[in-house]
Amino acid sequence: MKEKIYLLPGLMTDERLWQRLRPFLEEEYELIHIPLPLTEDFEEAALKLEELITDEKINLLGFSLGAYLASYFTAKNPHRVNRLFLVAGSPAETKKDEIERRTKTLEQMNNFGFKGLATKKILSLIEKSEDEELINIIKDMFLDLGHEVYNVQMRSSFNRRNFNEKLISLSIPIRIFYSTEDRLFSHSVLENFKDEHQHITKISREGTSHMLPLEFPEQLSFEIKEWMK
Numbered sequence: 001m002k003e004k005i006y007l008l009p010g011l012m013t014d015e016r017l018w019q020r021l022r023p024f025l026e027e028e029y030e031l032i033h034i035p036l037p038l039t040e041d042f043e044e045a046a047l048k049l050e051e052l053i054t055d056e057k058i059n060l061l062g063f064s065l066g067a068y069l070a071s072y073f074t075a076k077n078p079h080r081v082n083r084l085f086l087v088a089g090s091p092a093e094t095k096k097d098e099i100e101r102r103t104k105t106l107e108q109m110n111n112f113g114f115k116g117l118a119t120k121k122i123l124s125l126i127e128k129s130e131d132e133e134l135i136n137i138i139k140d141m142f143l144d145l146g147h148e149v150y151n152v153q154m155r156s157s158f159n160r161r162n163f164n165e166k167l168i169s170l171s172i173p174i175r176i177f178y179s180t181e182d183r184l185f186s187h188s189v190l191e192n193f194k195d196e197h198q199h200i201t202k203i204s205r206e207g208t209s210h211m212l213p214l215e216f217p218e219q220l221s222f223e224i225k226e227w228m229k
Contacts, residue, residue: 002030003228006053009036010064010089011153012117012142017063019137021213024221029228036065038149040156042072049073053080059228061085063213064184065153068092068160075166083173085227087220088210090176091163092186099158106154114147125184125210134214164192167200174200175227177220181208201227 005025009017015033022031037048046069059082062070067089074081075091094102109115122138123129142150167174176193178185193200203223209215 002028003059004030004032004055005059005061005224005228007031007033008060008062008066008070009033010066011157012145012150013063014141014145016137016141017213019214021217021221024218025224028225036069036153038152040152040159042069042156042159045069046073046076050077056080057082059083061087061224062089063087064089064210065157071163071167074170074172075163078170078172081172083227084167084175085224086174086176088178088182088185088212090186090189091167092160092189093162094157094160102154102157106151109150114150117142126215127207127209128215131215134211137214138211164189168193168197171199173227175203175223176201177203177205177212177223179207179209179212180204182210183208184210
């Protein structure tokens with residue numbers, strides 16, 4: 001029987017987020033995608049995950065907003081998590097200036113209508129601007145998930161609080177994989193994870209990419225296999 005890895009996507013992403021990653025992992029592991037619960041309340045989201053996940057202990061990987069929810073779930077249910085992997089995300093709170101920026105973005109979209117994600121915005125999330133398939137996957141996920149999901153998920157990000165100390169206090173293997181110039185990643189949170197916190201492994205790659213599961217699946221799959229050893 002293959003060991004399971006539960007996968008939580010990020011803001012305005014769905015199971016298509018993993019489509020380039022699966023070929024590198026599915027021979028060895030059973031990959032189980034769980035959509036983000038449609039709620040602004042992380043406590044409610046964690047309770048829904050508790051109901052959805054029937055296995056007693058799991059390997060949990062989260063991307064971006066899903067990485068925060070994975071951290072929240074783990075902090076609340078440490079007895080149910082074997083190991084935790086955070087991709088382009090962290091257990092950090094959302095900074096005040098970022099909340100202000102996102103509030104303005106929400107207001108604009110609600111006033112002028114939900115028109116999807118502009119190509120310029122997508123290009124700010126990736127490095128391979130010539131990869132049209134990649135651009136279309138991101139664009140399609142955003143459009144298909146729609147206005148309601150966008151509003152709920154954006155507002156949920158306003159409610160983040162810091163879980164660094166809780167993760168530091170755990171003894172399970174935790175791996176964080178991120179791009180050095182990813183503007184959506186809270187790089188300052190890494191200062192809290194010191195060398196003496198040997199259960200926490202920080203892995204960086206040079207670049208700006210946020211969409212690591214789609215853009216650099218082979219490198220991510222290598223880190224996942226190391227984490228699972």
